[in-house]
Amino acid sequence: MTTASPNVPSSASAPDIAAIVRQVIEQLGVAGAATTRPAAAASPSATGSFAGANGVFGSVDEAVRAATEAFEQLERLGVEGRKKAIAHVRRIAIDDAEELGAMEFAETRIGRLNHKIEKLKVLGEKVPGVEFMQSEVFSGDHGLAVIEHAPFGVIGAITPVTHSLPTIACNAINMIAGGNTVVVNPHPSGRRIAAEGVRRFNAAIHRDIGIDNLVSLVAEPSLESAGQLFNHRGVKLICVTGGPAVAKAALQSSKRAIVAGPGNPPVVVDETADLDNAARSIIAGAAYDNNLLCIGEKQVFVVASVFDRMMAAMERAGALRLSPQQVDALTKRAIVMAGEGAHRHWVPCKDLLGQDASLLAKAAGAAGRDGLELVFGETDNDNPFVPTEQMMPFVPFVRCRDVDDAIRLAHESEHGFRHTAIIHSNDVRAMTRMGRLLDTTLFVKNGPSVAGLGLGGEGYLSFSIATPTGEGVTTPLTFTRQRRCTLVDDLRILGSASAVRS
DSSP states (O other): OOOOSTTOOTTSOHHHHHHHHHHHHHHHOGGGOOOOOSSOOBOOOTTSOOTTSTTEESSHHHHHHHHHHHHHHHHHHHHHHHHHHHHHHHHHHHHTHHHHHHHHHHHHOOSOHHHHHHHHHHHHHHSOOGGGOOOEEEEETTEEEEEEEEEOSEEEEEEOSTTHHHHHHHHHHHHHHTTOEEEEEEOGGGHHHHHHHHHHHHHHHHHHHSOOOSEEEESSOOHHHHHHHHHOTTOOEEEEESOHHHHHHHHTSSSOEEEEOOOOOEEEEOTTSOHHHHHHHHHHHHTGGGGTSTTSOOEEEEEHHHHHHHHHHHHHTTOEEOOHHHHHHHHHHHEEEESSGGGOEEEEOGGGTTOOHHHHHHHHTOOOOTTOOOEEEEEOTTSTTTTSOOOSSEEEEEEESSHHHHHHHHHHHHTTOOOEEEEEOSOHHHHHHHHHHHOOSEEEESSOGGGGGTSSSSSOOOSOEEOSSSOEEOOGGGGEEEEEEEEESOSOOSSOGGGSOO
């Protein structure tokens, strides 16, 4: 995972990207003003078919009906049809990454442009497809049993503003590989880039294999349309990627739900760690897309005996250390109280969410610099930054008595989400104790958080990590149901021919 200069991807020059951004902003309007949508919301033709809509619809019902039609067509084309459809999603994610990434950045105004682009390219390369659709066979004296993975049909998906098009594209690859179609209710603040990406995917797929609307969405998404999607009788499965509120709503649905919920990933650094590697890794993970990733490092617990050396390592690696007074100023500016009564809790201030480290430095009263990726500072365990999934490139560092104290505080700060945790240590027993206590879906040792998704580590990629419902990092198999076919006493070709009935 590269962490090059904040707004220039390695694949394009600064003037190229600046030109793209200017063009996109002109297309989208200033500061989110109403603009022409990438594609008009469609209705069925006189023949009753939704072909030609390219996946963008004015209502949930039309989107589900179109997706149902597409599902029936996809079934007739088999696995080869799925391969061809997925290939177009991958190609567009990679080939159009600069333009689509710039569009998302211009619309949402959060994160870092080079990482918006990189996420699209990486998912095009690394998200698993039909190769995961392997059948299982049990062969014995009484014949054969074959376990196959069948599609659910139409899946309803909710996607976040933090990764609008990357989440849609990633889910599309997984779900189509499993033989499904999907209807998306995107976050309203990312609806235009969602619609543009879906339009491009469907247009290319339709030209090649004659099927439109494998991926459909609601052009004007809302809480009401999300509820309609959850409850539509044509939707067979729900997949939600988002925060606590939408995750809770999905879990209360009458349908089966795959829920990628919130996280607040802690980091532990003990006295055996390679401190320079730990510093580089924390910056690589926490600064990625300005810490919008749910797996990104959010708070760090460091053993007291190496605390000062760890802080120095962070500065050597390029992060900006804030003074105690500057940390206090940033905390008051960046974290606010929300909710009522027993439900009051800390939340990040929306106008700083996903903003650049230089802006956070300015809010703290510090002098930022060009290319600054991360700001950090020492806090106590009671600082609001510690328990809050803040999604901004500031990381609080807490001084701990020993590694067991650090692990205990890390466990408290993670809130039992069982999402992601990171440790920097060469003590395998400390790693083991932390792994068992936190019980997270992703547990990364001696690397950046993104290594847990196969970026600088082993394994496959997905931007939907189903922690509350237990599926983990989603794959095509996540969106299938098992079917077993049994043939009694025949088709096992091993053994004596005389034992076969005539």
